[in-house]
Amino acid sequence: MKQMFLTAAVLACATVAKAEVVAPGDVQFGEYGAIEASLSGVPGNADSGLEIMVTRGKGNCIACHAVSALEDYPFHGEVGPSLDGVGARWSEAELRGLVANAKMTFDGTVMPAFYQTTGFNRPGNAFTGKAAEGELDPLLTAQEIEDVVAYLMTLNEY
Amino acid sequence: VFAIASAAQADEEADLVVNGEIEITVRTSAPEHVDGLRDIYSGWVFRSDETQAMQMDDFDNPGMIFVEEAIEAFNTVEGSEGNSCASCHDTPENLAGARATHPKWNDNAEEIRTLGMQINGCRTEQMGAEPWAADKGDMLAMEALLASVSRGMPVNVQIDGPAEAAYELGRELYYTRTGQLDLSCASCHEQNYGNYIRADHLSQGQINGFPTYRLKNAKLNGVQSRFRGCVRDTRAETYAVNSPEFIALELYVASRGNGLSVEGPSVRN
Numbered sequence: 523m524k525q526m527f528l529t530a531a532v533l534a535c536a537t538v539a540k541a542e543v544v545a546p547g548d549v550q551f552g553e554y555g556a557i558e559a560s561l562s563g564v565p566g567n568a569d570s571g572l573e574i575m576v577t578r579g580k581g582n583c584i585a586c587h588a589v590s591a592l593e594d595y596p597f598h599g600e601v602g603p604s605l606d607g608v609g610a611r612w613s614e615a616e617l618r619g620l621v622a623n624a625k626m627t628f629d630g631t632v633m634p635a636f637y638q639t640t641g642f643n644r645p646g647n648a649f650t651g652k653a654a655e656g657e658l659d660p661l662l663t664a665q666e667i668e669d670v671v672a673y674l675m676t677l678n679e680y
Numbered sequence: 681v682f683a684i685a686s687a688a689q690a691d692e693e694a695d696l697v698v699n700g701e702i703e704i705t706v707r708t709s710a711p712e713h714v715d716g717l718r719d720i721y722s723g724w725v726f727r728s729d730e731t732q733a734m735q736m737d738d739f740d741n742p743g744m745i746f747v748e749e750a751i752e753a754f755n756t757v758e759g760s761e762g763n764s765c766a767s768c769h770d771t772p773e774n775l776a777g778a779r780a781t782h783p784k785w786n787d788n789a790e791e792i793r794t795l796g797m798q799i800n801g802c803r804t805e806q807m808g809a810e811p812w813a814a815d816k817g818d819m820l821a822m823e824a825l826l827a828s829v830s831r832g833m834p835v836n837v838q839i840d841g842p843a844e845a846a847y848e849l850g851r852e853l854y855y856t857r858t859g860q861l862d863l864s865c866a867s868c869h870e871q872n873y874g875n876y877i878r879a880d881h882l883s884q885g886q887i888n889g890f891p892t893y894r895l896k897n898a899k900l901n902g903v904q905s906r907f908r909g910c911v912r913d914t915r916a917e918t919y920a921v922n923s924p925e926f927i928a929l930e931l932y933v934a935s936r937g938n939g940l941s942v943e944g945p946s947v948r949n
Contacts, residue, residue, distance in 0.1 A: 585878040597879040601872050632871065634861040644858045644917045651912035658860060 543664045546639045555627030556615040561637065561664035571673030574666050581621075581636065581662060581670055591677060602633060609678035617674045621667050636662040636670075691732065692725050692874075696943070699738055702832045704941040711938040713839060716870045722940050723883040723892075723948060726874070731895065734947040743824055743893035743945025746900055750825035753818065759809030768806065772829045779823075779830035779942045783931040785842040792846045792927055795823055796902070814921045815902030820891045824900055827891065827944030834941060835888050837934040850932025853925055859916025865933075868910075885910070886937040887930070889946030896949055903930050 542563025549557055574580040576595040584592060586601035608617065620627055622637035637660045645654040662670065696704040706722040714720070724732060738744045754765045754772055769775055782795040789801060796819050800811040812819040839847040857864045868877065869885035876882070891900040904921040907929060911918040919925040 582878070597876065599877045600875040601877050632863060632867040634863070642858075642860050642862060642916075643856060645860050646912065646914075646916045646918070649912055649915060651908060651916075651918040653917040654860075661860065 546637050546660050549622060549637065551619055551623070551626045552615070554616075555619040555623070555625075556613065557618040557622055558615045560668055561618065561622070562668050564665060564668065566665075566668035566670070566672030568669070568672040568676050570666075571669035571671070574662065574670050575673060580666070583670070586633070589677065605674065605677055607677060607680040609675045610680075612674075614671060614675055617671045618667065621662075621670050621674075634661065636660060637664070637667055691729055692721075694725070694729075694732060696722070696724055696732070696736065698736060698831060698943075704832060704943050705834065706940065706943075708939045711935065714936050716866060717884070717936070720886065720937060720940055721873070721884055722937075722943060722946075723886055723889055724943065724946060726881045726883040727947075727949060731947055731949055735943070741893070741945065741947055742898070743891070743900060743947065744828070746821040746824045746893075747828050747945065750818075750821040753822060754825065759803065759807035761806065761808040763807045765802070768802075772825050775826055776829045777833060779827045779944065780833045780835050781837060783843075783846070783927060783934060784838055792843060792931060794903075794922070794927060794930055795826060797922070797927075799823070799826075815905045817900075820900040820902055823891050823902070824945040827942055830942040831944075832941050834939055835934060835937045837931060837938060839931075839935045843931060846928040846931045847935065849925070850928035850930070850935075853929045854932055857914075858911060859914030861914045861916075863914045865910070884936070885933065886940060887933050888937045888940040889943045889948065891944055892946045892948045894948050900945060901948075903933075907933075 542560070544559065544561045549561070550559070551557060572592070575583040575589070576592060578585075583589075583605070584595060584598045586599040588598040588600065588604045588606075590604075590606050592598070612620065616627070623635035624631050624633040625635060639658045639660055642658070645658055646652060647654045696706050698704060704722070704724075706725050707719060710717040710720045724735060734740045734742070751772065757764045757767075778798070779795060782798065783792050785791075786793045786798065786801070793801060796814055799819065799822055803809040804811050812822070837843075854865045857867065865885060868882055873882050873884045887903050887906075890903045890906075892906070893899070894901050902921070904926045907926055908918045908921065919929075
């Protein structure tokens, strides 16, 4: 019974999400790189966002950023600034823009764009070293971006 | 705070002397043609104390086993002409300096040759023997032998004259972002050397230590295979070993290390 309920709930979510998803090419960035509207139309889940942040095959954000709240997950990199306090430093819309495509906020930054599918030089098929076939998927889905943003909003202490 | 979560720290101030006698320049001023760096550092500087120590004595350097093997190959006759390397070059020591100057323009072949290409040139043209596969066992062992006899000599790759076109192409490739992660060599090895990326302590990606014995895969590794790994990690389609692009990139990256000592076979993680 519980199982059935969960499946139904997931399906319902998926349907809603599908209806509201903004495709990578349709994202509206503000003048300074912020994205006002949710990319999925479904509120982000901070717990899932945390998992994405620390998982290699997903956001792998801690490869470049230290986060005190994620101390239990090794190893933290130093390529980007510490993310402590980003929830206080930036608005939700600004954080959404930063995760989707940080180059719209910081021109030329080394931070990869997590919601972009075109405009790359020699795009590969994931980490195989071979050429990509067909259209690229964004590094994170619309909902995964929303989840990461929800987690970042919890980082409001220095 | 994150020192705890970081991998083993390196002693970035340490000096390298091999076998108590071969002084290795692991840090010096950047060559004039490199705009983005003030000083250049060998990758050895960024490795952990334990990994650094393995390169200080040939008995502790696992790469030296392959050097021994290659000495035998050097003296072994192969191919239709009845020659070994020793027939023309006498001893490996006679080829001291070759590692320091390759890739370089070869007048007879009218092409830029990496050290491996030159070895195969001698095998096919001078010995009538089969070429060795690039970046594989026999070839890497011979490259390790030729590097070992050049240890301590400054890398001195020519970038002008007939090398200029390759230099320009290599330079462009070095700064071109690739793949879905949209990163160039410079993103990691010029802008971020000294920083950790996840558990990896980023070096300048210098190639004065090649071939490198990597603890990770317990064998010798070639320069261009290393490039392939790094390009693949940007989620890009890589170039092939010995493609014109990678030959040019090897020449350019080697030239960024002009002034560091040859130190191969080196030990890396």
